[in-house]
Amino acid sequence: MKYLSLLCCLLGSCLALPAQQSSLPELPAWIDQDYPYLESLYLHLHTHPELSFYEFETAKRIAEELRSVGYTVSAPFGGSTGLVGVLENGEGPTVLVRADLDALPVAEETGLPYASRVTTTDEAGNTVPVMHACGHDVHMSVLVGTARALAAQRDQWSGRLVLIGQPAEERSGGAKAMLKEGLYEKFPRPDYALALHVNEQLPAGSVGYCSGFAMANVDMVDITVYGRGGHGAAPHLTIDPVVLAARLILDLQTIVSRELDPLAPAVVTVGAIHGGAKGNVIPDQVELQLTLRSYSDELRNGIIEKIERIGNGLAASAGLSEQEYPKVVVRDEYTPALYNDPKLTERIAGVFAGALGKEQVVTVDPRMVGEDFGRFGRTDPRVPIFLYWLGSVDPAKKAEAERNGQTLPALHSSRYAPLPEPTIKTGVLTMSAAVLHLLQNPGK
Ligand SMILES: [Zn+2]
Ligand SMILES: [Zn+2]
Known part of the structure; x- marks a missing residue:
């Protein structure tokens, strides 16, 4: 999950869920039996982490795991390290x-005996x-555990599984x-x-979910504020981009506080400012770096337009020409908001309640992370999706912290330390039960 907002408020209340019986009463016992295998896999993965786009050995291992239980694996797919396993x-x-x-x-810095020492x-x-x-x-x-559980029990379901790394x-x-x-297009469309x-807040053994928007649109925006530099002792002969940037940063705060519906969450954060090299030199330009968060596409586009409008207005008021208005660049690495399909969410939440017990299934608030x-x-046509939170905290540590x-x-x-056994078992149980429910109840 990309960059966390610590302001997130997590836990809601337990919902009155219509509990669905787990389709396979033997699933928990099967997972108990398989767990030692999954734990050794987990320890291997934990001690061999790889950075984004360089997950070569990780992808190789996951592909081997899927192949070994009967999946047809295509790798690499989607860059050099993606993989797709189909059953x-x-x-x-x-x-x-x-x-x-x-x-x-x-x-x-967890102090765990299996802490990563990789550089x-x-x-x-x-x-x-x-x-x-x-x-x-x-x-x-959990993916491998789910793959193994569903492959071992394929006489219980029919359809297609597409597991992706x-x-x-x-x-x-x-x-x-x-x-x-x-x-x-190249694999069965889900x-x-x-x-x-x-x-990192929910105890291991529990899960949390949020219907509708669960995570935000994430945009990274670069702004170049132009001016006309000169001697620091003769500001009247310059148009100072440092002052303009300072005004712009303050004015941008009014987008969320004055221009947007207070009930529509949004964030405009200026996280970096770089300009000038010396106290007695007024530079020609100042660079700002922002992150923007929102949920709807409309709000996202509106925020970007407002940034441009406010920047242009400030530049004009300072006497700059149109060619010298701030340059606003929205970076390519935009992440769209995550929208949990409400109908699918309701169905799966009921499956979770059946598998874990209602008290282990809670609603959580949406977050402004991506x-x-x-x-x-978000493809055309859209695919109903659902992402849920898997509790991972040692309940004893949570109680002690409280x-x-x-x-x-x-x-x-650096100190995040999930408790492996109940976390992975709960992950495999909930994911397997959810997949089985969807495979066994088509068109609901
Ligand atoms: Zn993540
Ligand atoms: Zn992350």
């Missing part, structure tokens, strides 16, 4: 499950540490690359697409 099993719906493969340039060279030539600080190693272990979720671009290469993400899984639903008024390590933190 054909007669007539019926097609369900896609996605796991992301990449880790982060973070030095692990690598990044694209800039720097030596950087690598850690699965966003829990994608859990996601892959997606590269570069953290940098965005992996989902886009897979779709661009023809994921929905009737439903599912994914999960570990959660997740490129949303792209798998007693001491401490906050638990966030995702992307």
Whole structure:
């Protein structure tokens, strides 16, 4: 999951869910039996993390895992490290499950005996540490566990399973690359697409979900504020871009506070400002870097237009010509909002309640973070998608943190340490039960 907002408010209340009986009462026992295999896979993945777009060994291992239980694997697909595993099993719906493969340039400080000690060279030539600080190693272990459970019990369902290992979720671009290469044309087009993400607040053994918009549109925007530089002692002979940039930063705060509906969440953050080199020189330009968050496309486009309008107005008021108005560049690595199909969400939440018990299934608030899984639903025609949160915190550590008024390590933190066994088992149980429900109840 891309860059976290710590302001996220997580837990809602337990919903009164219509619990659906798990289609396979023997599933939990099967998962218990398979767990040692999955734990060794998890430990391997955790100790061998790789950065976005460089998940070569990770992809190789996941492809081997899927092949070994009967999936037809195409790799690489969607860049050099993506992979698609298909299990054909007669007539019926097609369900896609996605796991992301990449880790982060973070030095692990969990103190765990299996903590990552991996370093690598990044694209800039720097030596950087690598850690699965966003829990994608859990996601892959759950994907493989689900693949094994459903392959072993294929006499219980018919249809098609499409399991994908997606590269570069953290940098965005992996989902886009897979779709661009023809994921929905070269492989069976899914009737439903599912994914999960570990959660650093929910206790292991539980899951959380949110219907409708669950994660935000993420845009990175660069603004160049132009001026006319000169001597710092003669400001009257210049148009100072430092002053203009300062005014612009403050004026941009009025987009959310004064121009948008207070009930429509949005974020405009100026995270970086660079300009000038010396106190007595007025530079020609100043660079700003922003991140924008929103849910609807309309709001997203509106925010970008307002940034341009405010920038142009400021430049004009300072006496700059139209050619000198700020240049606003919306970067390509846009991540669209993730929208959980409400009907699908309701169905699967009922399956979860049946599999785990209602008290282990909670609603959570949407977050302003981004997740490129949303792209798998935004095709034409749209595919109903659902991403849920998988609790991963040791309940004892959560209780201790609450007693001491401490906050638990966030995702992307060097101290984020999911509790493997209940987390992975719960992930495999919920994902397998969800897929089985969709395969066994087509067209509901
Ligand atoms: Zn993530
Ligand atoms: Zn992340």
